[in-house]
Amino acid sequence: MEKQKKGYKQNPFYRYLVLYKEQKLKLTLGIIFSTLKSLSLVPLPIIFKKLVDIYLPSKDINSLFYAGILVVFLYIIYVIFSVIGHYYILYVTKYVILRLRADLCTKLQHLSIRFYDNTHSGKIHTKVVQDTERVDVMSNSLIYSIFVSLITGISAIVILLSLNVILTLSLISILPLFALTQRLMRAKMREKHQYWRNNFEKLSTNVQEFLSAIKLIKAYSAEDYENQRLKNKISMLSDAGVNMVTYTVFYTTIMEFITGLGTVLIMILGGYLTIKNILTIGELVAFYSALGLLFGPLNRILTSIDSITAGFISLDSIYEVMDLDETEYTEGKIKLKTLKGEIEFRSVCFSYQNKEVLHNISLTNYPGKCVALVGKSGAGKTTFVNLLLGFYLPNKGTILIDGHSSTDINLRTLRTHIGVVTQENILLSETIKNNILYGNMKARDEQVFEAARKANAHEFIIKTSKGYDSEIGEKGVKLSGGQKQRIAIARAFLKDPKVIIFDEATSSLDSESEQKIQEALENLKKNRTTFVIAHRLSTIINADEIIVFKEGEIVEQGTHKNLIDLKGEYFSLYNRQTSNL
Template sequence: MVPPTAATKKRKYDSKRAWGEARALILKHKRSVSIGLVLMLISRSSSFVLPYSTKYVLDDVLPKQDLRLLGMVALVGLATTVVQVLTGFALSQVVSVAAQQAIAQLREEVQGHLIRLPVRYFDSTKSGVLVSRVMSDPEGIRNLIGTGLIQLTGGILSAIGAMAVLIYLNWKLTLATVLPLAIFGVGMSIAFKRLRPIFRERSVIQAEVTGRLTETLGGIRLIKVYTAEDREKAVFGKGVQRLFENIAKTITGTSLTGTLGLAVVGVIGVIVMYVGGGDVMRGTMTLGSLLTFVIFIGMVTAPLISIASIGTQITEAFAGLDRIRELRDMATEDQEDATKAAVPSVVGRVEFDQVHFEYEPGVPVLKAVSFTAPAGTTTALVGSSGSGKSTMISLIMAFAQPQQGHIKVDGTPVSELKLRDYRRHLGVVMQDNFLFDGTVKENIAFTKPGATDDEIVQVAKIANAHEFISQFPQGYDTIVGERGVKLSGGQRQRVAIARAILADPRVLILDEATSSLDSESEHLIQEGLRRLRAGRTTFVIAHRLSTITSADQILVLEHGEIVERGAHQALIALGGRYRDLYNRQFQREQDQFINPGEEIAATG
């Protein structure tokens, strides 16, 4: 489902901070904004000439039958029209390009900040929400750097200028039209105040719906296997309905402001017709002045009506900036590491000292775990599902920190090291290997940008990947598809192993690194991994215990505690939990080898 989040319910829109963010953004692009404002002033000023010349033509030129003067007025009107056209075009070019540049820069900054946040943030936030923060929220700033803010400023200035002309033409009639305009202004103020939180909520809902859609597409095979299409459609439909209801509210609000504007225009028109017409009949106002007054009334009301639309867009932009600021206020790993020690080199001695860890308060995952992995040794982690093996690996990679105890590398707690420096000495092959949608070569070279073709081929051979890669028509330039979907599970793992080998890490983590390989490929890769492990501190989680018999130490975990530790032969001789696991797995593999049909029937 796509329920309202706690943030949606509790967090209030911070208008002061949003204004501060908008001000900083405008100052950053002040050159383009200043040029835009100048062009706007020229365009708006020139727009006054032709309407006001109407009064001059009707009251002075036509009564005198002066064709020469009429031609001059027409030329002036034409010239100001040309100025309007040119400045309008230049305005759109300058500010639109500047707005798109600002959007691109903001997206880069937000993405750069986002990917440096701690892993715990990604564990608790939907990917669709994060995509919306990077791609959708910056879009609104085009209404600040682009034409929106300039049009708003121009509309206000035009209205003020036109109001001055109206007062000059007939101040009594002008005063009669002020009351409807004041009512319109108050109405827009109330509308903006109520629309602002609705616009903010819309982006949150849209991000949640997008996140669910992303999950659905990513798990399409699972959905089809369990014929869950209708369920997923229903879940997505609920989210879309919430989005529709939100949009309907904003449509209603903006429609009301537009309707109010039309009503104001109608009321003002009636006032001008009745009062102005009476003044003309009494001779206190010329016909030219009345017609000019009508034109300038339009120049007052039209900008005010457009302000309703522009103001809504700017309100939406402020909401997006507020959400972006909320994200950028979160401390990145680099900021958290600012005062921590640099890690120029790693020998590889890893130590757990009374480590306690829990994801949820009161539900311990690791309990007083202590062990030492000397530099250059291999430590295997064994235990049933949920015993804490993957959590230990996560702690070694510094994706999380223990609530109690310390994890030390070369005698220094990981919590005191700069994580970017420390992770440069890590290599990892996970159970679920992630490949980018690029070539095989690009995926292997991901850990060492600029690696030569010879280096890539060499590590591919160690990982037993060179043979199948060479059989592709494009070889190492073969596109692997999103998440490596065009490769088999075993092929993806071999590419991931080659990628880890190329990193030349001091601490190597193998989390079910050979789980998707057949026995023959696994044997070949194990030989390569043995050479890779030489001189490196290695942690191995293996589903086949036969692959870890050469480990320097094996830690047997149950319910977050180490219940046995030692080398393979010593644990077998101990006759405890490890021997039980090993014998059971050995017997199962023997049964599969002798009569695979029975095994299939038993598990089917």
């Protein structure tokens, strides 16, 4: 069983084929009808042979008429079978690509935060959109150009053999040239496709960075600089594309030249055999007709090599992600149906990229208690919260949730009890209502409205064009910073968590709104465990305990008054801020 699993993991194409099992009936029907489509034209060479050798010399008009009707009938059958075959195959391939994309997106959602820390968004976007599309094209090429074409080609060879063995064997003698050319050029073609794909990923990353930072670019008048960066990436992609296409054309041209040699060989040898009365003119015409049935599929195979090569590279890329072991561990044995909210960090250490960013962190927070985390940027406050949410696991020490080690808890159930409002204000390109509902998808409209009121958002929402059904645009572009922040806070209110984390939750609000939100937050903190990351120390004066971080360590902790009296790090930070007012 282990060997089977290992082989299964190492063979992306086999794993991809497994996805077709659910649609094997439709796939089989598609292949059958597509094969019948191709085979429906196989009798044509025999009809042409009789036409030239029998009907025309004997001036048999009736037979000529019936032969014409038969050819029309064969083409009608060809069209019918073609439509049915295409329908089934397209249905199956689109279904499988849908499954592949869905599986890839599911995998991406379960990967750890470390993966996203180390992977460009453009690269991920390429895998989900570009790579899956190339696999789709490859699938159609494999079924139509390879499988069906092979069956048609074999049928054509049978017809050719029935017409003349000598001509057929002479034609088959050039096939080793095809195989040799393919063997010599396949690796180089794959290499050039991979190089183009890498440059496409780099350009995709640059474009996404450009779009997300457009305000920054304009604010710093950096349009020319960014334009030049994009031009460089586009130029590199263009050069890689030209190189790839040139090599592909060179490969296809060589293959077509070999095909041409076969045609010339048949012309010379077939003409000679006809002159010697070994072959009739009708048989020669029929042979050329059957040759079309052979070279047609062969040309389709040759022209599809490019898309098949690209598809295999993309398939490898997709399954590289599917096979990553960086999946976030969320399947702890303990599923928290309820949570009291007692949080304890016990001698916790954490390193990132071989650098220790938290050292020997120990603290406890209880329901109804508010703990504020303060310190300079990079001191370790956000990392502390990321550990609490399970985005990372500590290298040493233990995080206890209601007395249970965090590694024993199912993270998904834990996160249902934690509300988060960050300073990034991540909103979806959706309606205002759906963004708030992210806190509780099953909430009623009245609950949504109440959460918005608590976050001081209801009044501005009802003044928008469609109220709660108003679209806010990508990343909430249609809203002001303060409005986006209040929707994010409303989302946390709706979740009604036992543990709540605020990362400068009021930083984007004006003074009047901030006062109302501070009052609401005081009510929200009752009987809940609260963590507040604060840069403006005036907002956390009333915290039950203030934890002062410095270079990844806790250097002070206590109430505001105690820390001021201590005249240490907190006193220095507080004085620096108040003196600037």
